[in-house]
Amino acid sequence: MLFLEDSYIKEFNSIITGVIDDKIFLKDTAFYAKSGGQPGDQGTLNIEDKAYQVIETIKYEGKIAHVIQGDINLTIGQKISGKINWAIRYRYMKMHSTMHLLCAILPFYVTGGQIGFEKSRIDFDLGEEKYDIDTLQNQVNNLIIEKHQVSYSWITSEELASQPELVRTLSVKPPNVSGKIRLVKIGSVDLQPCGGTHVKNTEEIGNFHFIKFESKGKKNKRIHFTVNE
């Protein structure tokens, strides 16, 4: 999971460790596998003289599977060079980072979320709280222009269990890598365990645009939003 250390890796070299039907498994990969409401990456795997299109990246039996379009005639041990579709991934990084900013402003449990290329949505257990849309939009845009740095640290699952207030959602479990979980810190505004991909600085997000609120059940409110250049 090269993206956990550096979400800006666009190209990398690796070795095939497995092939099952239309799925290729690699020793290392920068492809993010669909999880936590963030879609899997697309891109290409170049193997010898052939380019294989990765149409989706998923978790399969606990491993990252690169789903290939077309026939695969490959063997374990072959070298690959991978390239992710950066235009799509970078947009997902902006959308995902924006969700953290919304978490910073709205101190409620997150009950769901889905990142998309055009727009995204995140659900909060807002209860009876009411929020003014213009205020919310200004608050997020203020956090963007305050240029908060995004940084990472790792804690043990025991340390996380002793700080349950860090966990903002019970619907997504961040990946446990050798007993450790990654914390994502956005300046002084947000700190939570997360295995997704984020921008380095909030200013990269551009402009937050609130689309609408939607009621989902008695307590849950869904926020639809997008980001623009």
Ligand SMILES: [Zn+2]
């Ligand atoms: Zn995140």
